Amino acid sequence: MSTMNEEDNKKKESVEWLALPKELWPLISKRLTTTVDLLHFRSTCSTWHSSTPSSPTATTTTAFPLLPPPPDSNIKLTLFETKLYRIHHPSSSSSKGWIILLSHNDSFPLRIFDPFTNLPLSLSHTNPPPFVSPSHLNLLNFNLLDLLQSHSLHHHTHDFQLHLLQPFMPLPETHKAILFPSLTSSVDSRKLFALYNHGKLHVLKIGDHNWTILDDPNCFDDMIVHNGQLYVVDKVGTISWVDSETLKLVQFSPMLCGLGKKKRLVECGGWLYVVDMYIEGEPDSPWDMYWEVVDVKVHRLDEEWGRWLDVKDLGGYSFVLGKMFTFSLLAQDYYGCEPNSLYFFSAKRASSFTLNDSRFKLPNRFWPCPSLFQRKFNL
Missing domain, CATH: 1.20.1280 (Monooxygenase)
Known part of the structure; x- marks a missing residue:
């Protein structure tokens, strides 16, 4: 009973x-x-x-949707939030997944972006998927894992005719933008750091009307948040950490003396890596200019002994060197992702470099999942 x-x-x-x-x-x-x-x-x-x-x-961009123009420019900027997710179909017999990059702003709709060019898929692919708008995303049957978050700066416009294109065109002069400290911090303490105008580090305190350029003779190739601290790497491979209060730079590593034209910072397994990219052409030119990666060297910083170690094996991981951020993936967890490989933009297309044999090739796609695009509802 x-x-x-x-x-x-x-x-x-x-x-x-x-x-x-x-x-x-x-x-x-x-x-x-x-x-x-x-x-x-x-x-x-x-x-x-x-x-x-x-x-x-x-959304996190509500407090600062419109930003003042950087020095030597009269163009106001819009801040876009970009998130990388791992997606997996729970009914699949495989544990492998895909990655998907979504970007949006309060004033503009959500879009799916290419992780290498930071452009919408419909603009960066010759043969894009049949439906590339998130209004057609079928996420009901997928599990999503939030991997990381970044921000990017874009030209701001009120021109309706340019609405679908211009807001999504990243500033060609901007290498990367990071909102620091984290989003869990109060808005008053946040600052936007941007590598702008050939690697000069610009800083904007949220709510201020003017950017500050760090008084440092060096130009920087990349920056990253590692263990709750903001780091930058200069043209010769020296890593420094940024005091976000005083805006002073403190040298963190010895000089790498890498001969490549572009240094990228990657965190993997709690370690900091510098990927030294040997490039023909000018990598700091606008995104649609031609340049090609011809060789790659990977170095890991031994923080305890303060020395650089040459790396030939990533231990099953792969590095993705995107336009606006870098990340590492455990290759066995993703379709099409090969271990000990680096993925990046070169010669106007995605490319991969395998450390095992130092070979370049066109990569197998591990972004985004093909079956993700299924029209279910009419808007």
Whole structure:
């Protein structure tokens, strides 16, 4: 008898969600502050899709959607939030997944970006997937894991005719932008660091009207947040950490004396790596100019002894050197990703370099998952 009562109670406690009043759906969606949560919500059924906005009501860019122009420029800037996710189909017999890069701003819709060019897929691919707008993303049957987050600076425009293109064109003079400290910090303490104008480090305190250029003779190739600290690497491979309060640079590593034209910082397994890229052409030119990677050297910083170690084996990992950020992947966890390989943009296309045999080749795609694009609802 007690078992029957328990089953009756469970039935009484169960809720038929689709039977809830329609006016409750917008109220529920307003509590979803992440883009992926909202996409999952909208993918459930046509009723939920039509009753909710395509972007979260509270995003990290709300406090600073429009930024002042950097020195020697009169163009105002827009800050875009970019997130990298690992996606996996739970019904798949394989544990492998894919990566997907999503970028958005309060004023513009969510878009899927290429991790190498930082351009929307529809602009950076000769033969893009049939549906490249996130309004057609079918995320309901996928598990998503948040891997990392970055930011990028774009030209701001109110021109409606340029709406679909111009806001998504990254500044060609900008190498990278990082919001520091983390997003969990108060808005008042955050600063935006940008490598701009051939590697000069520009800093903007959120809420201020003018950028500050760090008084340092060196130009920098890359920057990264490692163990809660912001680091930069200069043209010869010396790493320094940035005191975010005083804006002073403190040397952290010995000089690498790498002869490549471009240094990239990567964190993997708790270690800092510098990838030294030998390039024909000018890598600091605008993104649509031609340049080609002809050789790659990888070095790991031994922080305990303060020395550089040449690396020939990444231990099953691969490095992805994107336009706006770098990251490492455990190759066995991703379709098409090969261990001990580096992926980057070269000669106007994605390319890979294998440390095992020092060979270049066109990479197998591990972004994004092909079956992700399935039109389910009409907007």
